[in-house]
Amino acid sequence: MATSTGRKTYNVGGVLLNQPFKIRRLGHFGFNVYKIDECLEFYRDFLGFKVSDENDFKANPDPKIQEWLKDVESGKGYFMRYGTDHHAFVLFNAAAMIAMAEGRAAENGNSTEGMTGAHGMNINQITWQTGTLSEVTGAYHYFMEREIPIMRVGRDMPGSNWHVYAYDPDGHINELYYGIEQEGWNGRSKPRDMYDRRFREEPTLPQMPEEDEVDEAIAKGTDIHSGYRSDEPLPANFDVGGVLLGRPFKITKIGPVNLFVKDLGASLDMYTDGLGFTLTETVEYKGHKVAFLRNAAEHHTLGLFPEELRKELGWPDVSTCMSFGIELGSYQQLKDAVSFLKERGVSFMDLPAELHPGIDYAVYALDPEGNGIMLYYYMEQLGWEGKPRPVELRRKVDAAASTHNVEAWPEALEPMSDTYVDQVFQGPLG
Numbered sequence: 001m002a003t004s005t006g007r008k009t010y011n012v013g014g015v016l017l018n019q020p021f022k023i024r025r026l027g028h029f030g031f032n033v034y035k036i037d038e039c040l041e042f043y044r045d046f047l048g049f050k051v052s053d054e055n056d057f058k059a060n061p062d063p064k065i066q067e068w069l070k071d072v073e074s075g076k077g078y079f080m081r082y083g084t085d086h087h088a089f090v091l092f093n094a095a096a097m098i099a100m101a102e103g104r105a106a107e108n109g110n111s112t113e114g115m116t117g118a119h120g121m122n123i124n125q126i127t128w129q130t131g132t133l134s135e136v137t138g139a140y141h142y143f144m145e146r147e148i149p150i151m152r153v154g155r156d157m158p159g160s161n162w163h164v165y166a167y168d169p170d171g172h173i174n175e176l177y178y179g180i181e182q183e184g185w186n187g188r189s190k191p192r193d194m195y196d197r198r199f200r201e202e203p204t205l206p207q208m209p210e211e212d213e214v215d216e217a218i219a220k221g222t223d224i225h226s227g228y229r230s231d232e233p234l235p236a237n238f239d240v241g242g243v244l245l246g247r248p249f250k251i252t253k254i255g256p257v258n259l260f261v262k263d264l265g266a267s268l269d270m271y272t273d274g275l276g277f278t279l280t281e282t283v284e285y286k287g288h289k290v291a292f293l294r295n296a297a298e299h300h301t302l303g304l305f306p307e308e309l310r311k312e313l314g315w316p317d318v319s320t321c322m323s324f325g326i327e328l329g330s331y332q333q334l335k336d337a338v339s340f341l342k343e344r345g346v347s348f349m350d351l352p353a354e355l356h357p358g359i360d361y362a363v364y365a366l367d368p369e370g371n372g373i374m375l376y377y378y379m380e381q382l383g384w385e386g387k388p389r390p391v392e393l394r395r396k397v398d399a400a401a402s403t404h405n406v407e408a409w410p411e412a413l414e415p416m417s418d419t420y421v422d423q424v425f426q427g428p429l430g
């Protein structure tokens, strides 16, 4: 179908869109790291992600993978969650991921350029949720038509999400998915015996519902309650809104992802025209343009920073990810989190407030590898007219309180019109 301007449109659930899919939110994100044990402690013990499944590539019986990984110490990877999605964050061993990528590239006669440099493959994936399976297959064909490079299509286990992986102009893997596995009250993941519904190619549509997959597994004699379950590593010593947790805060959302990019124009084309993001706001900072984009009502889920800014900001030179955002349950929890993390030796960076528009109080913790983790509790919400709040109407955060020195922060805040109006965390906090 085409509009009066001649642009092709796609019917997504009876509504005509510019792409055959609509990204609804950031689903998960991941880093490949060298310091995997220290990072596991940081993300699991300190931040409170729960491990939902482990993966060990070195245990893969495929002789090719065995050969590629023979000089790599650990092939371990961790799928982690904070809510019911099987994973919201993944942590993989960078040495193993690079060895496998090089092995595959050599096999296919492809170049390994960009894989092994200072920033090669540090971001494991940036993953976006769509509403239906047909949007994922639609995206696959749309990417092919537009010659957006595709890594793979199908359905992965662990996680059970149907997906397509495509590359942005800097080589970041963007995954679009539908239907990630949900963990229930007993915290168990799907057992490995049910991984027979993995797909390594485009699925034919329609597919059976997950309910039928579970019925089939029961009929085959699979113990459907035998999947992975992890224990809370820390004693539940902190009262968080009336419930005892292992740390004085709870992750309630992930994102935004901030990226350093080589060519802002090319990245903007990919994320707006290619992936359907809306540009919320651009900021001029020391002569550099920074772009903030969204795919729902929050101010932004993605920030695009020109890579020249890294030096000026004095940012660690470890990754093309400037920061991965993690929302905590409240302002109080954010302050308590900073103290908790500092007591455990975590270091912090400061970023000028104009580089996190729509967010009032934010801190940037560094993981053991040096990746920036933005912790915050509030993000501006946009209404039907799609306009961000004018800068002068935003909360004023004074200079002393715009750093990670939480002792200088106000005891309590006046509410904004959009305080506590985004979706509340579903289910118990722990």
Ligand SMILES: [Fe+2]
Residues within 6 Å of the ligand: 028, 125, 127, 175
């Ligand atoms: Fe994924």
